[in-house]
Amino acid sequence: MTTALPDLPEGYYLDNFRRLLDTVVDRYDDLLSPDDRDFVKRFRALNQAPARLLVRLYTRKGPFFRRDKLNYPEIPDLDAALTDLAQSGLVDLSPELTAGELARLLTLAELRRLDWLPDRKAAKAVLLEMLDEWPDVQPASDWQVDIPILLPRHWLTLRRLQLMYFGNEYQSLTDFVLSDLGLFQYEPYSLDRRQRRFNTALEIDQQLALNDLKAEYYQAQENGDRDTLLQLAGDLLRDDWCESIRDRLDRLRNRVGFRLEQWGELDTALALFQTNDQPPARERRCRIDYKAGRYQIAWDTLQQLRDRPRDATEIRFGQRFMPRLARKLSQPVDPDPVHAPIEHRACWPRGNGSVEQLACEHLPDSVWLENLLPLGVFGLIHWDLVFREVPGAFHHPFQQGPADLHDPDFLNRRGTSPQRLYRELTARDARDRIRRHWSAKFGRFNPFVHWAALDETLVLRCFDTVPWEHWVAIFHHLWLDLRRHRAGFPDLFQFRPGQDAGYRFIEIKGPGDRLQDNQRDWLAVFSEAGIPAEVWYVDYA
DNA sequence: ATCGAATTCG
DNA sequence: TTCACACACTCAG
DNA sequence: GAGTGTGTGTCTCGAATTCGATAC
Ligand SMILES: [Mn+2]
Numbered sequence: 001m002t003t004a005l006p007d008l009p010e011g012y013y014l015d016n017f018r019r020l021l022d023t024v025v026d027r028y029d030d031l032l033s034p035d036d037r038d039f040v041k042r043f044r045a046l047n048q049a050p051a052r053l054l055v056r057l058y059t060r061k062g063p064f065f066r067r068d069k070l071n072y073p074e075i076p077d078l079d080a081a082l083t084d085l086a087q088s089g090l091v092d093l094s095p096e097l098t099a100g101e102l103a104r105l106l107t108l109a110e111l112r113r114l115d116w117l118p119d120r121k122a123a124k125a126v127l128l129e130m131l132d133e134w135p136d137v138q139p140a141s142d143w144q145v146d147i148p149i150l151l152p153r154h155w156l157t158l159r160r161l162q163l164m165y166f167g168n169e170y171q172s173l174t175d176f177v178l179s180d181l182g183l184f185q186y187e188p189y190s191l192d193r194r195q196r197r198f199n200t201a202l203e204i205d206q207q208l209a210l211n212d213l214k215a216e217y218y219q220a221q222e223n224g225d226r227d228t229l230l231q232l233a234g235d236l237l238r239d240d241w242c243e244s245i246r247d248r249l250d251r252l253r254n255r256v257g258f259r260l261e262q263w264g265e266l267d268t269a270l271a272l273f274q275t276n277d278q279p280p281a282r283e284r285r286c287r288i289d290y291k292a293g294r295y296q297i298a299w300d301t302l303q304q305l306r307d308r309p310r311d312a313t314e315i316r317f318g319q320r321f322m323p324r325l326a327r328k329l330s331q332p333v334d335p336d337p338v339h340a341p342i343e344h345r346a347c348w349p350r351g352n353g354s355v356e357q358l359a360c361e362h363l364p365d366s367v368w369l370e371n372l373l374p375l376g377v378f379g380l381i382h383w384d385l386v387f388r389e390v391p392g393a394f395h396h397p398f399q400q401g402p403a404d405l406h407d408p409d410f411l412n413r414r415g416t417s418p419q420r421l422y423r424e425l426t427a428r429d430a431r432d433r434i435r436r437h438w439s440a441k442f443g444r445f446n447p448f449v450h451w452a453a454l455d456e457t458l459v460l461r462c463f464d465t466v467p468w469e470h471w472v473a474i475f476h477h478l479w480l481d482l483r484r485h486r487a488g489f490p491d492l493f494q495f496r497p498g499q500d501a502g503y504r505f506i507e508i509k510g511p512g513d514r515l516q517d518n519q520r521d522w523l524a525v526f527s528e529a530g531i532p533a534e535v536w537y538v539d540y541a
Numbered sequence: 542a543t544c545g546a547a548t549t550c551g
Numbered sequence: 552t553t554c555a556c557a558c559a560c561t562c563a564g
Numbered sequence: 565g566a567g568t569g570t571g572t573g574t575c576t577c578g579a580a581t582t583c584g585a586t587a588c
Contacts, residue, residue: 006551013551059549059550060548061547107582107583108583123584124584124585125585151546170552170553174551177550177551178577181551181577183577183578184576184577186563202553218553320565354557355557371555445576452574452576482544487554488555509557510557510558511558512557512559513556513557513558514557516555519556
């Protein structure tokens with residue numbers, strides 16, 4: 001099915017960029033760096049053609065470009081535009097670059113014509129790796145390449161502008177386009193101009209720095225690069241990070257800590273885990289102290305964790321670790337009751353698809369949707385709450401959800417709580433909301449509703465089948481930690497008219513597969529709430 | 542010749 | 552903003 | 565039970581283009 005896309009006006013991308021720039025200057029004038037200001041001044045002085053060209057470049061990857069790869073019918077005199085950009089100081093027409101940077105601009109054939117190439121036979125990837133070691137920086141002509149190369153000078157400012165506008169670094173000007181084309185539909189909330197996403201220049205710099213560290217982390221862990229990781233840990237352990245990026249910072253600290261723990265750097269890992277209480281920090285602290293024989297310290301941490309568990313992983317850890325640690329300290333143990341899930345065995349001939357699909361075919365009237373079904377019901381019922389316009393929730397028109405969705409006080413800030421929510425909401429109203437939102441909001445982004453996976457009949461039937469108290473129990477658990485509790489839901493939902501509860505959740509396990517922790521966590525919730533859930537172990541006939 | 546990854550565009 | 556899950560293996564008790 | 569490491573499908577658009585790797 002192909003639907004015709006609407007035409008965009010010529011130069012639409014420049015309009016979009018100006019919208020972004022004007023918004024940022026309007027909101028964050030006091031937070032702009034000298035470079036940012038310099039850029040704004042120069043850019044606003046440009047004529048249309050050079051301005052268009054620059055924005056074209058900014059929507060591409062770069063950072064260097066070959067002149068002969070630029071071709072825009074709506075900018076007829078490209079060279080004149082380039083000259084303007086060079087005179088404005090926005091583009092460097094003879095930038096110095098490393099051999100690696102240059103090589104990325106050339107095809108393999110072009111590359112092999114160069115005298116200084118160390119290996120004429122090598123594959124391009126190998127060549128790039130070699131050339132990346134070369135420190136020399138010089139203009140392309142000095143590398144004996146006569147293709148004109150250019151470099152926009154303000155990439156960092158572009159990064160900062162986009163960060164200020166979107167509040168993140170994964171959205172960009174394409175979000176304007178996709179929205180205009182109707183490919184991405186966003187809830188039309190009104191924007192909040194009272195509370196800004198950033199309040200100091202330092203926050204912006206630190207968020208950029210944190211994103212860099214994150215990228216470095218992925219790189220380092222992929223390469224098994226311990227030294228880089230240790231150095232990274234040093235940066236993360238500094239105490240001059242802003243409070244406003246605390247959450248993101250702690251998550252990275254824990255990730256780096258976890259990897260360092262695996263690599264045997266226990267001291268550094270422990271230091272990282274000691275900076276915060278975000279799961280799994282306290283669990284890891286306990287385990288590291290336990291292994292080091294510091295049982296009393298581990299015990300103290302464990303008590304705090306059990307007193308006030310942050311999420312299901314901490315509850316589970318507390319239950320399992322308590323007896324072990326108590327034995328070491330000769331403390332009396334009173335093990336928590338453990339819910340044993342209902343288990344079944346089945347033996348079916350192997351099919352073409354996955355074991356879940358096979359089970360879905362054998363179990364009548366079942367669907368394989370994992371968490372998409374409960375999350376979809378959750379999202380449809382709570383649509384208005386999620387998109388309620390409270391200060392600080394919506395900063396730009398392209399958000400899938402409110403900025404503070406994952407903050408622990410999300411509900412509090414909206415003047416409610418899980419208890420209050422479901423005291424005031426009846427099953428009839430909830431059903432009505434699902435129907436209303438399905439037709440009124442269809443296709444719009446929502447952090448919980450994945451439209452393509454669901455259909456209205458199924459969602460309503462499922463809603464009607466599961467008793468409202470069961471939904472409420474599921475929702476309560478979701479609210480405890482929207483980020484961590486959205487995974488681990490059983491594979492299948494089966495309708496069973498007239499039998500038992502009329503439905504059941506089923507987690508399918510193929511040969512050799514076992515329950516994961518977050519799946520256990522949901523099963524514990526189900527067991528607590530009397531929700532029918534089973535684990536089926538499948539063998540192939 | 543063919544395939545897939547990366548890039549660009551609207 | 553990458554992750555969630557299945558699958559496979561080891562080790563200890 | 566606990567830990568580690570892999571592979572696989574999501575990569576929330578889809579068409580067009582280019583390039584490199586691989587096989588023949
Ligand atoms: Mn399963």
